[in-house]
Amino acid sequence: xxxxxSVDGLTLKTGDKTLVSxxxxxLGAGERMGLIGESGSGKSLTAMAVTGxxxxxxxxxxxxxxxxxxVVGTLERTLNGLRGSSVAVVxxxxxxxxxxxxxxxxxxxxxxxxxxxREGKSPPRRExxxxxxxxxDHVALPQPERIANSxxxxxxxxxxxxxxxxxxxxxxxxxxxxxxxxxxxxxxTQAEILKLLDSLVRELGMALLFISHDLPVVxxxxxxxxxxxxxxxxxxxxxxxxxxxxxxxYTKTLVEAARSFDNALxxxx
Amino acid sequence: xxxxxxxTPAVVTAARKPRWSPTFxxxxxxxxxxxAIALLTLFWTPYDPTSTTGGRLEPPSFIHWAxxxxxxxxxFTQIMIxxxxxxxxxxxxxxxxxxIGVTIGLLAAFATRFLDDALAxxxxxxxxxxxxxxAMLVVAASEGASLWxxxxxxxxxMSAIVARLTRILAKRVLQNDYITASRTSGTSxxxxxxxxxxxxxxxxxxxNFALQFGIAVIAESSLSYLGLGAPPPNASWGRLLQxxxxxxxxxxxxxxxxxxxxxxxxxxxxxxxxxxxxxxxPTRRISR
Ligand SMILES: Nc1ncnc2c1ncn2[C@@H]1O[C@H](COP(=O)(O)OP(=O)(O)OP(=O)(O)O)[C@@H](O)[C@H]1O
Ligand SMILES: [Mg+2]
Numbered sequence: 001x002x003x004x005x006s007v008d009g010l011t012l013k014t015g016d017k018t019l020v021s022x023x024x025x026x027l028g029a030g031e032r033m034g035l036i037g038e039s040g041s042g043k044s045l046t047a048m049a050v051t052g053x054x055x056x057x058x059x060x061x062x063x064x065x066x067x068x069x070x071v072v073g074t075l076e077r078t079l080n081g082l083r084g085s086s087v088a089v090v091x092x093x094x095x096x097x098x099x100x101x102x103x104x105x106x107x108x109x110x111x112x113x114x115x116x117x118r119e120g121k122s123p124p125r126r127e128x129x130x131x132x133x134x135x136x137d138h139v140a141l142p143q144p145e146r147i148a149n150s151x152x153x154x155x156x157x158x159x160x161x162x163x164x165x166x167x168x169x170x171x172x173x174x175x176x177x178x179x180x181x182x183x184x185x186x187x188x189t190q191a192e193i194l195k196l197l198d199s200l201v202r203e204l205g206m207a208l209l210f211i212s213h214d215l216p217v218v219x220x221x222x223x224x225x226x227x228x229x230x231x232x233x234x235x236x237x238x239x240x241x242x243x244x245x246x247x248x249x250y251t252k253t254l255v256e257a258a259r260s261f262d263n264a265l266x267x268x269x
Numbered sequence: 270x271x272x273x274x275x276x277t278p279a280v281v282t283a284a285r286k287p288r289w290s291p292t293f294x295x296x297x298x299x300x301x302x303x304x305a306i307a308l309l310t311l312f313w314t315p316y317d318p319t320s321t322t323g324g325r326l327e328p329p330s331f332i333h334w335a336x337x338x339x340x341x342x343x344x345f346t347q348i349m350i351x352x353x354x355x356x357x358x359x360x361x362x363x364x365x366x367x368x369i370g371v372t373i374g375l376l377a378a379f380a381t382r383f384l385d386d387a388l389a390x391x392x393x394x395x396x397x398x399x400x401x402x403x404a405m406l407v408v409a410a411s412e413g414a415s416l417w418x419x420x421x422x423x424x425x426x427m428s429a430i431v432a433r434l435t436r437i438l439a440k441r442v443l444q445n446d447y448i449t450a451s452r453t454s455g456t457s458x459x460x461x462x463x464x465x466x467x468x469x470x471x472x473x474x475x476x477n478f479a480l481q482f483g484i485a486v487i488a489e490s491s492l493s494y495l496g497l498g499a500p501p502p503n504a505s506w507g508r509l510l511q512x513x514x515x516x517x518x519x520x521x522x523x524x525x526x527x528x529x530x531x532x533x534x535x536x537x538x539x540x541x542x543x544x545x546x547x548x549x550x551p552t553r554r555i556s557r
Contacts, residue, residue: 051453084455096446100552101468110464111454151551164450171454 002068003028004086004174004207005050009062010072012045012054012231019045019058020231029174032201032208034218034239036254037228043211044092046228047177050209051087052079067174084114088173090197092180094160098152104163105148108132112170135166139196158189162196169200176201179211194220215258219243227251293544299537303530307353316343318350326520335526339512348526351506354499355486355534358420362485363478365424366431371474373428374435375462378443389436395429400488404497416499419492423485434477438470472546479542483535506531 006026012019020042027033035043048054050064052071064071067086071079088111091097098107109132116123116131123131129148136144139162152160161181168176178197182190198221201208212218218225219239227235227242227250235248246252315334316322321341322333329336335344377388404422411418442448448465456464490507492498499505504512506527513523 048449053449053452080452080455080457082455083453087453089450089453091446091450093446097450099447099451099465099469101550102464110451110456110460114455153552167450167454 002065004031004067005209006065007046007050007063008065010046010049010064011061012042012049012058013061014058018231020049022062023228023231023233025226025233025236027175027207027209030205030207031224032210032222034222034225035209035211035228036213036215036218036225038213041213041228042231043213043228044179047089047179047209047211050175050177051083051089052076053083084111084171084173085118086173087175087177088168088171089177089179090161090164090168090181092183094157094164094184095152097164098160100152102151103148104136104150104152104155105129105132108135108148108163108167108170111167115171132170135170136163138169138200139163139166140192141166158185158193161185161189161193165193165197165200169204172204173206175207175209177209177211180213182217183212183214190217197221215243215254216262227254290544290547292540293547296537296540296542296544299533300541303352303356303534303537306349307356310349310353314346314349316346318342318346326516326523328520329522336520336522338509338523339516344509344522344526347504347509348506348530350503351509351527351530352534354416354503354505355489355531357416358423358489358505359482359486359534359538361417361420362423362427362489363482365421366427366481366485367474367478369425369428370431371435373432375439375466377432377436378439378466379458385436389433392429392433392436395426396433398426398429400426401492401495401497404492408497414497414500416503419489419498420485422492422497423488427481427485430481431474431477435470435474438473439466442466442469468549472550475549476539476542476546479538482538486531486535 003026008024010023011021023042023046025033025035035046037043045054045058049060050066050071052074054060060072062072066082069078069082069086071082098104109128112131112135113128116128132148133144136147141147141159141162147155147159147163152163155163161184165181181197182193185193194217197208201221208222210218210222215225222239224238225236225242226233227248229250235242235246235251242251243255246255319342322343323337323341325337325339325341327333327337327341333343333345335348338344338347373388373392377385377392380388400422403426404419407422407425408414408418411421442465443461448461451461451465486505487507489498490505490510493505493508494511498508509527510524510531513520513527517524
C-alpha cells in the first residue's frame with residue numbers, strides 16, 4: 001500500500017542558501033510521526049512544502065507525494081483541492097492564525113462548508129451553524145454559542161488554539177499537521193491541548209505529523225520521530241528507541257536537556 | 270453606562286450591541302438632512318429655481334430665507350438643489366473611483382513582481398496627473414461638459430489614489446498568518462479576497478472614501494468654475510461660492526450659505542465614516 005504522505009529527497013532553497021536538504025520520510029494512513037529539531041531547523045518550511053504553500057522565494061526540489069498527488073511543481077488549482085481534504089494544519093500562533101475581524105462561528109463555518117460541499121451536501125445555513133457548535137463543543141470549549149459569537153480577541157489563547165483545532169478537524173483531513181500547536185501556551189493548557197489533539201486524531205482516524213522542538217511533548221502523542229538539524233534528518237525511528245538510545249550526538253543533547261529539566265522539576269517539587 | 274453594565278464582561282455587552290458613538294450620530298444627522306433636502310428638491314422647492322421672484326441681491330428675509338441672487342432668484346432654493354448635486358457628484362465619483370481603484374489595487378496585490386511594479390509606477394504617474402487636465406480630456410472625449418463628465422473625470426482621478434491604497438493595504442493583510450491558515454484549509458484566492466482581504470481593508474478604505482467624497486464635492490466646484498462641470502441652472506455650491514466672490518461685502522450671505530452647506534455635508538460624511546469604521550471593526554468597539 002502506498003503511504004499517505006511520502007517525502008523523498010526534499011530540498012528547499014532560497015537563492016543559493018539551502019534551508020532543508022535531502023529530507024525523506026513517509027507516513028501511512030492513521031500513523032503519527034513527530035518532526036523535532038531546534039528553532040530554525042526547517043520544520044515549519046517542511047510543513048508548508050507539504051501543503052504547497054511555501055513562500056514564493058523558496059524553491060522546492062525532490063518529491064512530495066500526498067494522497068497520491070505530487071505536490072512539488074504542481075498547479076495551484078490542483079493543490080487547492082488537496083488542502084482541507086487531504087491535509088490541514090494547526091499553527092503555532094493561535095492569535096495570528098484567526099482573522100481578527102471575523103466571528104469565530106463564521107471562521108469555523110468556512111472550512112466546514114467546503115467539506116460539506118465536497119461531500120456533495122449543501123445543508124441550510126442553520127444546519128451548518130449547528131455543526132459549527134458541535135465542533136466547538138467537541139474541542140471542549142465552554143459555552144459554544146458565546147464563543148461562536150465572539151471575535152478572536154475576546155477569547156483566551158488556549159481557547160483560540162482549540163478553535164484552530166476545531167477548524168482543522170472540520171475539514172476531516174486524512175493528514176493533520178500540527179506545527180508546534182502548544183508552544184505559545186502555558187504548561188497546563190499545553191497538556192490539555194495535547195490530550196485533546198491526541199484523542200481527536202485517534203477518534204477520527206487521521207494521520208498526524210506533529211512538529212515540535214520539545215522531545216517530551218512529541219513523545220506523548222506520536223509513535224515515530226524524525227530529528228531535524230539544520231535542514232537535515234539526523235535520526236529517525238520509534239520514539240522509545242530514539243529516547244532510550246539516541247545514536248546521534250544532537251539527539252543525545254536533546255534527550256539530556258529534557259531529562260535534566262524533568263529532574264530539576266522533581267527536585268523542586 | 271450603568272454600574273451593572275460595567276460588571277458584565279466586555280464580551281457579552283459588545284456582542285449584544287455595536288456602539289453608536291456620538292460621532293456617528295452627528296454624522297448621520299448631518300448627512301441625513303442633506304439627503305432629505307436632496308430628495309425633497311425632486312418634488313418641491315420653495316420657488317422655481319430659474320425664475321426671478323424678488324429684487325437683486327436681497328438680504329435674507331422671511332420671504333427669501335437666504336436672500337436672492339444677482340438675477341433676483343431665490344437663493345435658498347439654489348442651495349437646496351446644490352445638496353442634490355453635491356450628493357450625486359460625491360457618490361458618483363466615489364462609486365467609480367472605488368470600483369476601478371479597488372479592482373486594480375487587488376490585482377496589483379496579487380500580481381507577479383514585475384506586473385505589480387509596472388502597475389505601481391503607472392498609478393504614481395496617474396496620481397501626479399492633474400485632475401483638471403483629466404477633466405478636460407473627458408469633456409473633449411464626450412459630448413461636452415456636463416455633471417456626468419465631471420463625475421467621470423473625478424472618479425477616474427480618484428481611482429488611482431484608491432488603487433494605490435488598496436494595493437498597500439491588501440499586501441499587508443496578505444502577509445498575515447490567518448491568510449496562510451485559511452489557505453491550508455482550502456480557501457481559494459477569490460475566497461481569500463472576499464472573506465479576509467476586503468473586510469480587513471474596509472475600515473481604512475471607508476474612511477478614505479469619505480475623504481474623497483468631500484474632495485470630489487469641492488473639486489467639482491473648481492471644474493464648474495472653469496466651465497467643466499454642471500452648467501446652470503443646476504449650479505453646484507462651488508459655483509455659487511465663486512459667483513459670490515465679487516459681492517461678498519455687499520451680500521455676504523452669498524458666500525456664507527453655500528459655505529455652511531458644503532462644510533456640514535463634508536464633515537457629516539467624515540463623521541459617518543469614522544462611526545462606520547468603529548462599528549465595522551470589533552477590536553475598536555471594545556477598546557473604547
Ligand atoms: N520566507 C523565507 N525566506 C527565506 N528564508 C526563510 C523563510 N522562512 C524561513 N526561512 C529560513 O528557513 C529556516 C527554517 O525555518 P523554519 O520556519 O522552517 O524553522 P522552524 O524549524 O519551524 O523553527 P521554529 O521552531 O522557530 O518554528 C530558518 O533559518 C529561516 O531563517
Ligand atoms: Mg516553525
